[in-house]
Amino acid sequence: xxxxxxxxxxxxxxxxxxxxxxxxxxxxxxxxxxxxxxxxxxxxxxxxxxxxxxxxxxxxxxxxxxxxxxxxxxxxxxxxxxxxxxxxxxxxxxxxxxxxxxxxxxxxxxxxxxxxxxxxxxxxxxxxxxxxxxxxxxxxxxxxxxxxxxxxxxxxxxxxxxxxxxxxxxxxxxxxxxxxxxxxxxxxxxxxxxxxxxxxx
Numbered sequence: 361x362x363x364x365x366x367x368x369x370x371x372x373x374x375x376x377x378x379x380x381x382x383x384x385x386x387x388x389x390x391x392x393x394x395x396x397x398x399x400x401x402x403x404x405x406x407x408x409x410x411x412x413x414x415x416x417x418x419x420x421x422x423x424x425x426x427x428x429x430x431x432x433x434x435x436x437x438x439x440x441x442x443x444x445x446x447x448x449x450x451x452x453x454x455x456x457x458x459x460x461x462x463x464x465x466x467x468x469x470x471x472x473x474x475x476x477x478x479x480x481x482x483x484x485x486x487x488x489x490x491x492x493x494x495x496x497x498x499x500x501x502x503x504x505x506x507x508x509x510x511x512x513x514x515x516x517x518x519x520x521x522x523x524x525x526x527x528x529x530x531x532x533x534x535x536x537x538x539x540x541x542x543x544x545x546x547x548x549x550x551x552x553x554x555x556x557x558x559x560x561x
Contacts, residue, residue: 367392367406375415387415390430390437394419397439398428418498429495436536447496447541449488453532457484484537486510489528492541493517496526517541 368376368391376384391413395406402409402425413419419428428441429448433455440448457480490508494501497519509518515528527545531538 367395369407372413379415383415386432390432391419393437394428394430394439398441401441418495429492431491431495433536438536438538440540442542445496445543447492447494447526449491449495449539451484451488451537453484453535453537455484456480482512485530485539486512488537488539489515489517489530489541492528492539493519493526496541496543497522497524 368388372388372391376387379387391411392406394411394413395409398404398409398411398421399406410422410425411419412421419430421428426441426443427445428439429446430437430439431448431450432438433450433452435452436450438448438450440446489510490505491501493508494504497504504519504521507519507521509520511518515530517526517528518524519526524543526541526543529540529542531540
């Protein structure tokens, strides 16, 4: 993230001032990037975008302007916009974590995974997909992680608590794994990348 802090509102600056220095910087950078991207999409001034984006909450637009979702990892930020509900997650493809422990704790009832098939890549893909679905549903990891069933063969996810089914598109892009969750299957085939390599337009 290289700096769009000048594209944020006074309200966003006030919100940032209540955060730690590191969180404040990420908050302002990400909101600046959202405004820059949506300004390009809607042909508006970035500061005229009616964005509600509070810390630790999913950013929101007025319903008639569609839906956005964001995710960031150590060295990247990704933003997605769609006319219907959407969720996105990005992870470093080489991320090291205790995938066996996570699989046993959270995914042991998932028929698409068996102990003999545990691998870092499979668990990372599943985790990334479920995070995207949670963002689409405006849920939380703590409450919903065990509720989502990941079906790798059909690239779908099913929420056992509210019977929600979502479709998943998973992309390997340079050093990152990206998951995009949609309620409507027609959106999963051709996501359009309008900016990449951390450079905007």
